Structures are given as structure tokens and as C-alpha cells.
Amino acid sequence: MSTTGEPGSEEKRVTWAELYFDLVFVFAITQVSGLLHHHHDWTGVARALVVFVPVYWCWVGTTVQANIRDVDNLRDRLGILLVGLAGLFMALAVPDAFGGRGVLLGAAYWLGRVVLLILMIRITGIWHGPYGAGVLVSGPLLVVGGLLPDGPRLALWAVAALCDLSVPLVFRRRLAAVAYHPAHMPERFATFLLVALGESIVGIGATAARARLDAAELTAVAAAFTISAGLWWQYFVYAADAMRHAVVIADSRRDVIRRIFQYGHLALVAGVIGVAVGFGETVADPWRALGPGAVALLYGGCGLYLLTFGYTRWMMFRKVATTRLIAAAVVLALLPAMVRLPALAVLVTLAVLLVALNVVEHFRVERAAAVPPAPPTPAPAERPVGGPV
The missing domain is CATH 1.20.1410 (I/LWEQ domain)
Incomplete structure (x- = not known):
């Protein structure tokens, strides 16, 4: 997988569209917390986790897309907002995700992944990685899971969550060519x-x-x-x-x-x-x-x-x-x-x-910080504020 270009020398800044997008996930986290609030046992924790992973992974996919591409343009702004709408649908589905809104959660996640894939479609090999897996595997699993009874739904959604989390490991060599902006x-x-x-x-x-x-x-x-x-x-x-x-x-x-x-x-x-x-x-x-x-x-x-x-x-x-x-x-x-x-x-x-x-x-x-510095070298390593503690 390769990107459309290397990061420049200037630091990439977070766009206003990304910050507005984050507001959806303020609500989504509140909804996941509410789900966990009503069920404190291990089953409740498992339910909250398998619902939270697709919410989180949808946010991660958008963040990576914004990192490796220039998204401060009409096409990408609209795409980010559409993924935000999908995230809002997911958040609305969370309280009854194991009831009547399971299909809504799965379909909303699938929609978000499809939009992200379309935004990244010009990148060579995009199907062989997290974006392709979200459209071809985890998205459909979430939709099918929403049609099943409570127990099988939890199991199938857990498989979908594990799929999303494992894809970066499985395709780590293909992802090696991605040029990330470090800041x-x-x-x-x-x-x-x-x-x-x-x-x-x-x-x-x-x-x-x-x-x-x-x-x-x-x-x-x-x-x-x-x-x-x-x-x-x-x-x-x-x-x-x-x-x-x-x-x-x-x-x-x-x-x-x-x-x-x-x-x-x-x-x-x-x-x-x-x-x-x-x-x-x-x-x-x-x-x-x-x-x-x-x-x-x-x-x-x-x-x-x-x-x-x-x-x-x-x-x-x-x-x-x-x-x-x-x-x-x-x-x-x-x-x-x-x-x-x-x-x-x-x-x-x-x-x-x-x-x-x-x-x-x-x-x-x-x-x-009080320890005397090492002898100067031609190119001393930069030490971050506060130190790597």
C-alpha cells in the first residue's frame, strides 16, 4: 500500500472538519458509558466493549485518512461529515444495540467504512488493509449480527471487533509504505x-x-x-x-x-x-x-x-x-x-x-532534568518537554 505523497517539512495541522467530527464521538462515548452504567457484570463489560470497538475504529479510520491525505478540500470535508453522520447513527443505536437497533449500528458502521474506502480509493492497494477489511468483513459481520438473537449477536460482533483490531497486524508489511505525519x-x-x-x-x-x-x-x-x-x-x-x-x-x-x-x-x-x-x-x-x-x-x-x-x-x-x-x-x-x-x-x-x-x-x-547533560555532539537528540517518563 502506498500513499499519494510524502509528508512535507511543515507540521500537519488538525482541520476544523476533524474537530467538528469529534463532537459526534463525544456523544458516542456518553452512549457507551450509559450502556455500561446499566450492566456492571462481565457480560455488560463485554457488550460495551464490542460496541465501543467499531465506534473507536471508525474514528481511527477517519484520523488515519486525514493524516496521510490533504483533507482540507470540499470532497474530503463532505466525506468526513458523512462518516460523522454514520457515527451519530451508531451512537443512537448503542443503548438498544442488543435489542431492536442492532441492524442500525451495523449498517451505520458499514456506511462509515464504505465512505472512508471511497475517500481513499485512489491509493494503490487500499483493499488489502483496514479499509478493505472494514467494507468486506467487519461491516457485513456487524449487520448480520444485528439480525441474530442476543447471544449469537454478541459472539459475531466480538469476531468483527477482533477482525478490525487484528488487520493492522496482518497487513503490517503492506502498511509499511504509508507516510505518516508525526505531529x-x-x-x-x-x-x-x-x-x-x-x-x-x-x-x-x-x-x-x-x-x-x-x-x-x-x-x-x-x-x-x-x-x-x-x-x-x-x-x-x-x-x-x-x-x-x-x-x-x-x-x-x-x-x-x-x-x-x-x-x-x-x-x-x-x-x-x-x-x-x-x-x-x-x-x-x-x-x-x-x-x-x-x-x-x-x-x-x-x-x-x-x-x-x-x-x-x-x-x-x-x-x-x-x-x-x-x-x-x-x-x-x-x-x-x-x-x-x-x-x-x-x-x-x-x-x-x-x-x-x-x-x-x-x-x-x-x-x-538536574543531571548534567552529556558531552555535546554534532547533532544532539531532541528531548521532549517533561521527558519520556
Whole structure:
């Protein structure tokens, strides 16, 4: 597979059409969170995941298309908006995706993939990759699954999700010729994570707005916001610049983008959605014990988020993210003990852990910055702000 041209020396900027397109996925993430909110068991998590993957993959396909092509023109703007409409149909189908709207979700996804393929049709070999697979395999599977009863539908949609996720691995050699713009891709995925973090704020505010807002409830709001801000801090202060740096210096940008952004950010966003749904169970009644489902979403989502940084750092620099992995282990180890505690205690404990983690990371970065620089070389490597921690 080859592209129509190499990225120029100037940084590619995110277009207004892409940012407007993202607004659809603000709503889509809210709908996925709502689906998970009503079903906390493992079946509910599986349902939410197999619905979220096509939503996410439709966004990823549009982002890659905008990265490797010039989309600031009439044809591509209209195409992006049409994919956005398909995404809106998918979001509307999510609440009843395992009821009467299964076909709508599948057909909307298929429509989005067809539009993306048409937008990319001039690229040689486009059928042999994610765009062709979406039209020929995963899209039809989602439509057929929408016609089946609940259990077989879940199984077939899981196959479709695995198909979408595995295609970049299967066709990685064909995708090697794609020329990615290094600045655009990190910015787009950071924006998507920010959209997910916005859902955590909605999870706090929408629940608190219906409460009495006494001292305990306001404390729960403050603790939940501290957790959300702590998750934001981990990514945007300590990781975002390192990820961009990894793309710039990589021998194979294709591998970094696939591992760190397409796969790594799927786990990051899934973790944030779990935390957001957990907030909806904690803020309104801070003295109530949450039960295993809500605690698993809150602490399990946070643990997944932190563990993913261990994966991304290893993939980028072959280094161990020791502090984050330890913090993730502590969060997950505390999960069973939190089941019997009041929601307020659960929130405050997690907030304290994230604040402590960010403080430790801050001092590690400061200490690394204080180390005398190595002897100058003719072309010193650029070090990203905050360092690849």
C-alpha cells in the first residue's frame, strides 16, 4: 500500500472538519458509558466493549485518512461529515444495540467504512488493509449480527471487533509504505482521550446535579474531580510529549502508531470510561457501599489506565514505567477491600493515590532534568518537554 505523497517539512495541522467530527464521538462515548452504567457484570463489560470497538475504529479510520491525505478540500470535508453522520447513527443505536437497533449500528458502521474506502480509493492497494477489511468483513459481520438473537449477536460482533483490531497486524508489511505525519497523529489521539476524560466530568456533574450537595457530596465531587485531573496529569504532563517524540525518532512510524496509538489508546480510553461510569455510582450517595461492580469499574478502570502506560513506555523506549506499574498494582490490590467501604472513602483513597503518584513522577522528572547533560555532539537528540517518563 502506498500513499499519494510524502509528508512535507511543515507540521500537519488538525482541520476544523476533524474537530467538528469529534463532537459526534463525544456523544458516542456518553452512549457507551450509559450502556455500561446499566450492566456492571462481565457480560455488560463485554457488550460495551464490542460496541465501543467499531465506534473507536471508525474514528481511527477517519484520523488515519486525514493524516496521510490533504483533507482540507470540499470532497474530503463532505466525506468526513458523512462518516460523522454514520457515527451519530451508531451512537443512537448503542443503548438498544442488543435489542431492536442492532441492524442500525451495523449498517451505520458499514456506511462509515464504505465512505472512508471511497475517500481513499485512489491509493494503490487500499483493499488489502483496514479499509478493505472494514467494507468486506467487519461491516457485513456487524449487520448480520444485528439480525441474530442476543447471544449469537454478541459472539459475531466480538469476531468483527477482533477482525478490525487484528488487520493492522496482518497487513503490517503492506502498511509499511504509508507516510505518516508525526505531529498530527499524536494530537488527534490526545484529543480523543480528552473527549473520554470529558465524559468523566459529565459522570461527576450529571450525578451531583441531582443530589442535595451537602458537605459529604461536595467532598465526593472534589475527590472525583481530583481523580479525573490526576488521570489527565499522567497523560498530558508526563506522556504526551514523549509519545510525540517516539513517533518523530522511530525507525518505523507505522509500528509506533499501531502499538502506541491505535491499540494503546483503546486501552487508555476504555480505562477512563470505566472510571467515568464508576463516578456515576459514587457521587450521589457518598455513604453507600458500592458493591463489587462499581468498585471494579472505578479501580479496575484506573488500574488499566496506569498499566497501559507501562505497555506504551516499553513499546516506545524499552524501559519499565516502574512508578506507574507499582501504582497500578496498589490500586488493583485495594479493589477487594473497597467493596465494603462507603463511596466517599473509595473516592478519597483513589484520589490520594493518584496525587501521590503524580508527586513522585514530578520529582523524578525534576531529578532527571538536574543531571548534567552529556558531552555535546554534532547533532544532539531532541528531548521532549517533561521527558519520556
